[in-house]
Amino acid sequence: MNKTFKIYAVIFIIVMVILALLEVNKKETTDWRKNFDINGKSPFGLFVFNNEAKDLFKNNLKKIDQAPYEYYSQHKKGNHNILVIEKEIDGESWKKIMDQVSNGSDAMLIISRIPRNISDSIGFYASDISFEEENVLKFTDKKYQNDFIKLDKFPSGRGFSFIKPGTEILGKTVEKKNTDQANFIKIKFGKGTIYAHSEPLFLTNYYLLKPGNVKYTQDVFSYLQDRETLWFIENKSNTSSFFMRFILGNPALKYAWWLFLGGLVLFIFFNAKRKQRIVPVIEPLRNTSLDFVKSIGNLYLQEGDFHDMMAKKAQYFLNKVRIDLLIDTQNLDEEFAKKLQLKTGKTMETINEAISLIKKAQDPYASVMKEDLGRINKLLDEILK
Structure with missing residues (x-):
């Protein structure tokens, strides 16, 4: 070791x-964060409400894990109820919801902070109305006067102000030291109705598990018609990585x-201080074939045997013609010239000049100059391009 x-x-x-x-x-430790997670079992999660919602809405509740804009762009719905609980919804999705309400659907928005541009278009403004540690939520309807809920843990203290005429106040926040403030309102919008509640805490585990508080929740949703209710639970902007x-x-x-x-x-x-063994520098293998070619070339130049070099160039050219162009090179006559011209597309002047130089290279008694070697090399390379 x-x-x-x-x-x-x-x-x-x-x-x-x-x-x-x-x-x-x-x-x-108890997690008192207001997460409103439908699967969260912390005090301010919606686990209890999520499990009881099926019975609360008489099996007419459908959870939608898409944004309203995406869902309504894919589905055509008749009149129905829309439920949004403490979710941030983009402007385009709000427009889709408003279109549905305008055509006869009802929407219940249980959100503490409704975006200003949305609330202004509807006709109210949500603001902080209280900093008390305890709030009591009550209804204005006399038949529900005995149904209330006491918020004794971190109430949001939110309510509605600047309410336009014609808006019906359904519920209020009651405090000892302050005047009553509206927290649950009803607004006619086109053919439908919008219900807005500014205190979603009454739906959380902590309050629903207290005796008597379920009745308040039942009364809130009793304002919705007995028909299909779509509960939008999708919220990509606040969803963290599932893995972490x-x-x-x-x-x-x-x-x-x-x-x-x-x-x-x-x-x-x-391991930062470990000494790394020196990596040896390995020289790449030299291209000896290139050196060999250079040596042979220099040898020919030194000897000055231009005739032999010209003959080898001609021999190499004719071999390429036989293999690549499939032309017989036995007789370098006029027929050979025509075939070569058709296969290569070069001019007859070029072809005839090249054939003349090839014949000169094949003649062992011909006098070959350095210029002849350069010319045949250029012509034959041009033809084989």
Whole structure:
């Protein structure tokens, strides 16, 4: 067992002991964030409402995991109910919802902060009305006067002001030190109706599990007609990565994740000082074929045997003609010239000049000059292009 391995083993044992002590002494903490997650079991999640909604809406509730704009662009619906609970919805989706309401559908918006441009177009303004630690939500209708809910944990203190004439106030926030403020309103919009509630906390696990509070929730939704209700739960802008959300939401996986990151940092730290063996420089293999060709070329130039070089060039050219162009080179006559001209597309002047030089190269008694070698080399290369 080498020294480095021992160091890693000791550090690993120390980290595991520390994590075990933290786990044993850890106190359960309550997550009071207002997440409004339909699967969240924290106090301000919607797990209870999500499970009871089916019975609450008499099996007429349908959850939509698409944005309203996307859904209504793909589906044509008759008159129905629309439910939105504390979700940020883009402007185009709001337009689609307003179009549906204008044609006879009803929309219930249970949102603490409705965008200003949306609320202005409808005819009200949502604002902070209270900073009290306790609020009581009541109805204005006398038949519901005994049904109320007391918010004793982090009420939003939101309500409606600047309400246009003709808007019906269905519910109010009641406090001891302040005047009553509207928190639940009804607005006629085209052929349909918009219901807006500014305090979605009454739908959360913490309040629904308290005795007597379910009645208030039932009364709120009793204003909707008994027909199909679409509950839009899609919200891509606030959805985190499923992988990290699952790991960090599970205590055991969370500790394993941090242990992995810690081990990775330690590994990098201890290996940063390791000396790397010098990598030898390997010279690439030389192209000896090119050297050989250069040597042969220099030899011919030194000897000055232009006739032999010209003959070899002619021999190479005729071999290429036989193999590539499939022309018989036995007789370098007029028929050969025509075939070569048709296959290569060169002029007859060029072809005839090349044939003349080839014949000169094949004649062992012909007198060949350096200029002849250069000319035949140029002509034959041009023909074979």
